[in-house]
Amino acid sequence: MTEILRLENVSKAFGGIRAVNDVSFTLSEGEIVGLIGPNGAGKTTLVNLITGVHKLTGGKVIFAGQDVSRQKPFQAARRGLARTFQIVQPFPAMTVLENVAAGSLFGGGHAAMGAALDAARQELDFVGLGPVADTPAALLSLPNRKRLELAKSLAMKPKVLLLDEVNAGLNAAEIDGALDLIRKIAARGITIVIIEHLMKVVLSVSQRILVLHHGELIAQGDPTAVVNDPRVIEAYLGAKFAARFGTAASTSQGATSHV
Template identity: 55%
Template sequence: MTVALLDVRNVSRRFGGLKAIDDVSFRLNEGEIVGLIGSNGAGKTTLVNLVTGHLRPSQGEISFRGQRVTGRKPHDLASKGLMRTFQIVQPFNALTALDNVAAAAMFAGGARSLSSAREQADAALSNLGISHCRDHLPVRMTLAERKRLELARAWVAKPKLLFLDEVNAGLNTGEIEGVLGMIRKIAAEGVAIVIIEHLMKVVKGLCPQLIVLHRGQLLASGPTDEVARNPSVIEAYLGTRGAAAMLGEEP
């Protein structure tokens, strides 16, 4: 069997008597773009926190690139190529946009000097359309610009797998289209991407594969059109109109 890029096996997480994630298993391969969907409280962010080391599973195993990484710290996983962004962006507020990205290039991107890191950061800011913000502190940037800054920091870290948590939250239609273009550019370099998203038009336009969580359990996974027709997914999350919109059909 081909070794998966990410292999999550029977992972659960309890908070006291609450089982936020319940025996979830899935595999991701190199270069895949996967949507992670489900209603509020379904466990999406908790699952990402488990995979990226921000939480430790109560049970189960996680392997990345063939190595067991269960319980590893986020900085260790980031250095191995497993990265994530946050729904609420978390830049270094005392650093300029350029040095925010340069810090990521130094830490996880293999830059051997500050000048090299800043060169990589400059290129990333340019590719993501925010080179005009290079000398700005994050507080001077718009939300859309800070979202792109978050993507730039992840990009220069040279990830193999990138989790994007609600990267479009709070953006208008034009800003969303811009961010999706950036995501496609990152994916074109062979980076596997998992995106948590509530906007079904984004999921349909970006994600060939879906993972659906419901009350902490894996409800369905597979090709997007197949999952959108799954009666359990329609009943628990999409509804008839939502499923029709994803499939491009009249409800």
């Protein structure tokens, strides 16, 4: 698979606090990668570093073979690094269509309003919001605001899409619909990083998982192997539970070996 994004020893300090510490990994074209970790692990900070919201304290961000470590957010968007936000805030006085057209004008390479509106309509149809294109964004339900956020990001023609808590606040049926949409986006060849707290969601959609804890990358790889890693269990549930889990696993393996 072709590499699209690489982080080399990326770090970020806020005063004396090391929010992200020496993180390195690569992403390939068309992958869906889960980024998990306890609250305060540094997940959103890492996304902000990738997209130029925060300046790096150290390390490099390489996107499509180019060092973009010093880029600004608008440059990231125009290069094809798009992201959604944990708290969805559309332009409330604008229609759904106008919101997505704004994304198309800003990062999608469309200088003319007509072309931007056409691109916006296509993405609204893709996410299932075509019928409410002329509705004021302020009137949308939470699930539809989430879909609007996706449509706006897709109108920017991303190569990599970073989804920050895209399922937060949704019920089980709405989450299933969101995951189907994420798979359809990946099928377009777009690399997706999904930040998520719901382990069931991460396991159902991710091809790989990255785990942050106290700003450090403590595990990465196959989802099943990662969630059974004692370091990951300890990060989420504490050292005592991790020790009990390890003892139980060893006992189970020993019993199996004597069968």
